[in-house]
Amino acid sequence: MITIERSTEQINQTVAALRERFGEKVRAVEQPTPHRLYVTIDPDVVVQAADTLFNSLGARYLISAGVDKRPLNGGFEVLHFFAFDQVNVRCALVIPLKGDPPRIPSITPIIPGAGWAEREFQDLLGIIPEGHPDPRPLVLPDGFPEGLYPLRKDYPYDYKPPLDPNKTFPFKEPPEGTTVVTVGPFFPVLEEPSQWRVFVDGEVVVGCDYRGFYNHRAVEKLGDSALTYNQITALAERICGICGCVHSTSYCQAVEEAAGIEVPLRARVIRTLILELERVHSHLLWLGLACHILGFDYVFMQSWRIREPVMWLAEYLTGNRKHFAINLVGGVRRDITKDQHPRILEVMDKVERETKELAETLLNDMPLLVRLKGTGIFTPEEVRLTGAVGPTARGSGVPIDVRKDHPYAAYDLMEFDVVTYDGCDNLARTLVRVGEIFEAIKIIRQCVKLLKELPEGELMAELPDEIPPYRHGMHAVEAPRGEVFHYVLTGENNRPYRWRVRAPSYQNIQAVPVMFKPGTTIADVPITLGSVDPCFSCTERMEIVDVKSNETKVLTEQELYQLSRQKTKELRGQK
Amino acid sequence: MVDSKVKQLLLALRAGRVTFAYPFEPRPSEPGFRGRVVVDTDKCTGCGGCADVCPTRCIRIIDVSPTHRIIRRYLDRCIHCGRCEDVCRYGAVRLDLEYEISTTNKSDLFIEQHLFMGSCSRCGRCYVPPTPLDRLMVVGFRKDEEV
Numbered sequence A: 001m002i003t004i005e006r007s008t009e010q011i012n013q014t015v016a017a018l019r020e021r022f023g024e025k026v027r028a029v030e031q032p033t034p035h036r037l038y039v040t041i042d043p044d045v046v047v048q049a050a051d052t053l054f055n056s057l058g059a060r061y062l063i064s065a066g067v068d069k070r071p072l073n074g075g076f077e078v079l080h081f082f083a084f085d086q087v088n089v090r091c092a093l094v095i096p097l098k099g100d101p102p103r104i105p106s107i108t109p110i111i112p113g114a115g116w117a118e119r120e121f122q123d124l125l126g127i128i129p130e131g132h133p134d135p136r137p138l139v140l141p142d143g144f145p146e147g148l149y150p151l152r153k154d155y156p157y158d159y160k161p162p163l164d165p166n167k168t169f170p171f172k173e174p175p176e177g178t179t180v181v182t183v184g185p186f187f188p189v190l191e192e193p194s195q196w197r198v199f200v201d202g203e204v205v206v207g208c209d210y211r212g213f214y215n216h217r218a219v220e221k222l223g224d225s226a227l228t229y230n231q232i233t234a235l236a237e238r239i240c241g242i243c244g245c246v247h248s249t250s251y252c253q254a255v256e257e258a259a260g261i262e263v264p265l266r267a268r269v270i271r272t273l274i275l276e277l278e279r280v281h282s283h284l285l286w287l288g289l290a291c292h293i294l295g296f297d298y299v300f301m302q303s304w305r306i307r308e309p310v311m312w313l314a315e316y317l318t319g320n321r322k323h324f325a326i327n328l329v330g331g332v333r334r335d336i337t338k339d340q341h342p343r344i345l346e347v348m349d350k351v352e353r354e355t356k357e358l359a360e361t362l363l364n365d366m367p368l369l370v371r372l373k374g375t376g377i378f379t380p381e382e383v384r385l386t387g388a389v390g391p392t393a394r395g396s397g398v399p400i401d402v403r404k405d406h407p408y409a410a411y412d413l414m415e416f417d418v419v420t421y422d423g424c425d426n427l428a429r430t431l432v433r434v435g436e437i438f439e440a441i442k443i444i445r446q447c448v449k450l451l452k453e454l455p456e457g458e459l460m461a462e463l464p465d466e467i468p469p470y471r472h473g474m475h476a477v478e479a480p481r482g483e484v485f486h487y488v489l490t491g492e493n494n495r496p497y498r499w500r501v502r503a504p505s506y507q508n509i510q511a512v513p514v515m516f517k518p519g520t521t522i523a524d525v526p527i528t529l530g531s532v533d534p535c536f537s538c539t540e541r542m543e544i545v546d547v548k549s550n551e552t553k554v555l556t557e558q559e560l561y562q563l564s565r566q567k568t569k570e571l572r573g574q575k
Numbered sequence B: 001m002v003d004s005k006v007k008q009l010l011l012a013l014r015a016g017r018v019t020f021a022y023p024f025e026p027r028p029s030e031p032g033f034r035g036r037v038v039v040d041t042d043k044c045t046g047c048g049g050c051a052d053v054c055p056t057r058c059i060r061i062i063d064v065s066p067t068h069r070i071i072r073r074y075l076d077r078c079i080h081c082g083r084c085e086d087v088c089r090y091g092a093v094r095l096d097l098e099y100e101i102s103t104t105n106k107s108d109l110f111i112e113q114h115l116f117m118g119s120c121s122r123c124g125r126c127y128v129p130p131t132p133l134d135r136l137m138v139v140g141f142r143k144d145e146e147v
């Protein structure tokens, strides 16, 4: 059980440890709520401080954010976020930076999961992470002019600089004697355009390189320079096309925390219900797609058939199949009335029954099991280092779940289990998701029960006239893919000064290279990538470059699927 | 193995055909669906509340003179969030159940309203006349009057 005492104890212990080790270099300690801690430290001890939190105190790394504070105090700021699970504490190291370009020692050598976040603030704010093992650009397009940093406050949000067409991305050199298999820029089965260069020796994968952010939409920039608090809720929802509600909920909670707004219980229960509805449909969607990659189109069809009534239910409750637009800062926009309850329960019963039947037949299917079992191994220690979250982590037996560890919305009132499996492979991650569908249905039933008891109509909190500027808020939501984290620094003009979003795939995709263990074959690449559920769709093409002969071979989507499915077929033949 | 295949077959048979013949048969949306944006120009007072909250900022307000306000709704950008409907105190904008609104011509989704407003004698800016009587008296309220 998480109590305030345990949170306070953890915070005191953390502050004491930092003070003891760094003394004067700890400039300020701020504790806006019993579960939040902001420690301002000097830049020269950032690596040691991160080490203290991450290695000595066992915190989990979340994300880093850069802030351009020049209009306020003439400098920059970097925040490294950590979470202490089980005791419901989130902690930020705040590092004020001087000079231009500002420099900060990189924490990536001790926390590999920080690699992207640091490259990102290097690209967008020009804060240089010194000693970063891989300081290549990450976000900006090839040929973006040097010395221009889009997230700085003096960069207009609608400015488009001319790009230099001759500049190309510095891909990693493949190891001696290997062949490069390029997957992407539109990855098979991945919705987002992303490019993977897989280094293979014959059929076997020996390493890989990633290039993504082809579709970076400058959402954060828009949020802190053009939109207002409540307009952002609609934008936040559009960060993901499958699990949008998690973003708007997480964003609203961050703003509510910064402004000290108490959301009415009924609104919190409705948020919980909608979030779980989203989880049910998202996991069913994933199950279908994962099986599609492996050539089990039967499961693909059936699980999408089971999913469809959930989408109709969402449309009935919120007004849209997806992008529910249910959240506003302070509460929700639509009530779930008594006459809607029977239909919710009815759909849930049906989905539960049918998913159970489907899962049973699925898990007795030998070829499927063989394809999933033992591939994409991801150990608990690797989970910790990469900061992987959600079913990706829980499939390795790491029981992190924001709903339990840092209760939000109405999860503190719900009874449910955190589903974990310790197989550490693609099968375990599949089982976790199947299990979570049932847990989600359980939660939805409890929500309906609770809604029956609560008075109708209490949906919005009393809002203050103005959300106080320059306060921090950080909040997370357990999305179907893992923890979604939002940080908001409130600002003037009815909009945030800085808004930082971290989607779960941000950490999980970084974990994929680790999953390509020696012995993985090309045919296992799609499902391993797929198993972290980084938003799937279909491929355009895949290119194979043989380094030795400099020959290029382009595989079409069909051929890639065929490779993956061929393997299943061969297995079927053997049985 | 064979066992599970038989089970799978039975499952599929029981579900039967689930696809619809849409668009050859109608598929009504659920009640409460947020579909096409309909503006009742008679009710709209030009207060600008909807333009304030619209997340895509597709409602633009242009004051061409102290008594003449133009509201342009570029609904090709609309995301059907329904915020405009929420905040409109006059019930002038509504999202109905219609969803077959895709078009090859953007201007099909464009609504322009001309409103005749009260003019503040101090600052000279447009405002919404407070009573229906005041509204009757604003310049150009009747269609045939020259502005």
Ligand code: SF4
Pocket: B043, B044, B045, B046, B047, B048, B049, B050, B051, B087, B088, B089, B090, B091, B092, B093
């Ligand atoms: S809020 Fe209503 S009355 Fe005001 S401008 Fe918009 S549609 Fe017209």
Ligand code: SF4
Pocket: B037, B050, B053, B054, B055, B056, B057, B058, B059, B077, B078, B079, B080, B081, B082, B083, B084, B085
């Ligand atoms: S529905 Fe939303 S996006 Fe469309 S006009 Fe109204 S407020 Fe704007």
